[in-house]
Amino acid sequence: MRNEGLGSWSARRARKTPQRTALIHQGHTITYGELHQRTTRLAHVLRDVGIKRGDRVAYLGPNCPSFLETFFAAGTLGAIFVPLNTRLTAPEIAYQLRDCDASVLLHAPSHTALAEAAREGTEIRTTITAGGPHYEQLLTAPAAAEGTSLSLPSAGGAPCRQGEATGDISGSATGTVAEPLDEPVLLDEVCILMYTSGTMGRPKGAMLTHANLTWNAVNVLADHDLIADEVALVCAPLFHTAGLNMLTLPVLLKGGVCVLVEAFDPDSVFDLITERQVTFMFGVPAMFAQLVRHARWEHADLSSLRILTCGGSPVPRSLIAAYQQRGLTFLQGYGMTEASPGVLFLDAEHAISKAGSAGVPHFFSDVRVVRPDLTPVDVGETGEVVVSGPHVMPGYWGLPQESESAFAGRWFRTGDAARIDEDGYVTIVDRLKDMIISGGENIYPAEVEDALLAHPDIAECAVIGVPDDKWGEVGRAVVVPRPGAVIDPDEVLASLSERLAKYKIPKTVVIAESLPRTASGKLLKTQLRRLHGTT
Numbered sequence: 001m002r003n004e005g006l007g008s009w010s011a012r013r014a015r016k017t018p019q020r021t022a023l024i025h026q027g028h029t030i031t032y033g034e035l036h037q038r039t040t041r042l043a044h045v046l047r048d049v050g051i052k053r054g055d056r057v058a059y060l061g062p063n064c065p066s067f068l069e070t071f072f073a074a075g076t077l078g079a080i081f082v083p084l085n086t087r088l089t090a091p092e093i094a095y096q097l098r099d100c101d102a103s104v105l106l107h108a109p110s111h112t113a114l115a116e117a118a119r120e121g122t123e124i125r126t127t128i129t130a131g132g133p134h135y136e137q138l139l140t141a142p143a144a145a146e147g148t149s150l151s152l153p154s155a156g157g158a159p160c161r162q163g164e165a166t167g168d169i170s171g172s173a174t175g176t177v178a179e180p181l182d183e184p185v186l187l188d189e190v191c192i193l194m195y196t197s198g199t200m201g202r203p204k205g206a207m208l209t210h211a212n213l214t215w216n217a218v219n220v221l222a223d224h225d226l227i228a229d230e231v232a233l234v235c236a237p238l239f240h241t242a243g244l245n246m247l248t249l250p251v252l253l254k255g256g257v258c259v260l261v262e263a264f265d266p267d268s269v270f271d272l273i274t275e276r277q278v279t280f281m282f283g284v285p286a287m288f289a290q291l292v293r294h295a296r297w298e299h300a301d302l303s304s305l306r307i308l309t310c311g312g313s314p315v316p317r318s319l320i321a322a323y324q325q326r327g328l329t330f331l332q333g334y335g336m337t338e339a340s341p342g343v344l345f346l347d348a349e350h351a352i353s354k355a356g357s358a359g360v361p362h363f364f365s366d367v368r369v370v371r372p373d374l375t376p377v378d379v380g381e382t383g384e385v386v387v388s389g390p391h392v393m394p395g396y397w398g399l400p401q402e403s404e405s406a407f408a409g410r411w412f413r414t415g416d417a418a419r420i421d422e423d424g425y426v427t428i429v430d431r432l433k434d435m436i437i438s439g440g441e442n443i444y445p446a447e448v449e450d451a452l453l454a455h456p457d458i459a460e461c462a463v464i465g466v467p468d469d470k471w472g473e474v475g476r477a478v479v480v481p482r483p484g485a486v487i488d489p490d491e492v493l494a495s496l497s498e499r500l501a502k503y504k505i506p507k508t509v510v511i512a513e514s515l516p517r518t519a520s521g522k523l524l525k526t527q528l529r530r531l532h533g534t535t
Helices: 006-016 032-048 065-077 090-100 109-119 135-140 210-224 241-254 266-275 285-293 317-325 400-405 445-452 489-495 525-532
Strands: 021-025 028-031 056-060 080-084 104-107 126-129 190-196 204-209 231-234 257-260 280-283 307-310 330-335 342-346 366-370 383-388 411-420 426-431 436-438 441-443 458-468 472-481 508-511
Touching: 006 032, 006 065, 006 210, 006 241, 021 032, 021 065, 028 032, 032 065, 056 065, 056 090, 056 109, 065 080, 065 241, 080 090, 090 109, 090 204, 104 109, 109 126, 190 210, 204 210, 210 241, 210 342, 231 241, 231 266, 241 257, 241 280, 241 330, 266 285, 280 285, 285 307, 285 317, 317 330, 366 411, 436 458, 436 472, 441 445, 445 458, 445 472, 458 525, 472 525, 489 508
Parallel strands: 021 257, 056 080, 056 104, 080 190, 104 126, 231 257, 231 280, 280 307, 307 330, 472 508
Antiparallel strands: 021 028, 190 204, 330 342, 366 383, 383 411, 411 426, 436 441, 458 472
16 A cells, blocks of 8 residues: 555555454444445545645544544545534634635534534535435535535434434445545655644644654554453543544554444443443543442443543542552553653553552653753652654644744653652643643633633733642633723623633632732732632
């Protein structure tokens, strides 16, 4: 094959294990052979509407087979896949579509209204309803002219289901085999744009190459000891880097099964673990904590579980202990979108002795904890985490200056503070940046503050993270009223609902007379947290 990238994975796996199950979704199964055929047909559809190498193909929807079919189909053509966060508002999605200049938008039937609203004012030429009763027809329909819409009638708001029209997941209306496509795609070409919020409030598209994703998958295979009989429960969203790159892609590379769940629900998770004999699961701490607090936790059959990995925000020691008490090995790691995302991993052998640590670098990762001059810190000294390796992005989409400033030579500067012990284990102690991680979602205060300042009664504001039992931490807005204005906290929060995704909206508002600043006007967030972060 001339395609070295991830677009060739479905073909490579299909020629090895075509009859093995690849995906399970809402009771329907797709074998690796079927996944390859469906991916190839969709690649033909995309090519027929004008998609070529380097074009951006966006997808909006929950965890469904069509998400992965679109991902692999784009890679087959050498196009760039752009997964969109379903929790964002239409204006937020529209910004990303404009920023990457996407040509086509595929969306689940359940997200038709959001997709249509987000498309306004963008350069999207074609929309495709991916999933639902007419998806099979779409994959075998005649080529459409550029500029048309391939959105087909569907049960509006229905969940994303495969093969509803015929009850047959395996083929098209004609049952024909799709003609293979073998575009010459190199490993150093961009495979996916994953948007991560910027420190100045504007999301940035991390350019992850085919090589980045491949090496990250190799790191997972090496450090997680995955086997071909793995059954992975994919309840973390695929539009986030961990759900896709730390779980789904490595399992598919190995030839295991991915059980796709559209929304996390503890009852369903307990059921699926038993019914499907799940062996591997990834989640953020908030998800694992919900399972522990559930009434079924004590007596649930979890005997099939072999690997539990957690990341996305600091993992409380009490949560680790709860899983250890059930006889389960609870592993944790540290990473970021820009590193595809795995950086550090705490293995099973040291899960107890080094509990609380994020572990050591993945096999093909190089990590240092450094001082501002980039010299390594001493044992126990706090410094910044920097990372290098074949899984680290080359830069941000369309932002050459920000890309350059994110690196110091070959080292990507994470902005996260950590300490390293005498055995080389790294403990993340704080964030040098002001990012808030709430339930695995990244929230940057600058973006929220910008939205708050649009309120006519707010003169100044700042957003900080405060502890939360359910989400790890949540946002708190500290606002200074304009002279003579009376602020209603509930009204302020309600005013943000059309501007920001729900998870970005602070949970509380504190009214203050002023914000602590230096003589030069710089906001003192440490003092702000001391004044307003605990009450």
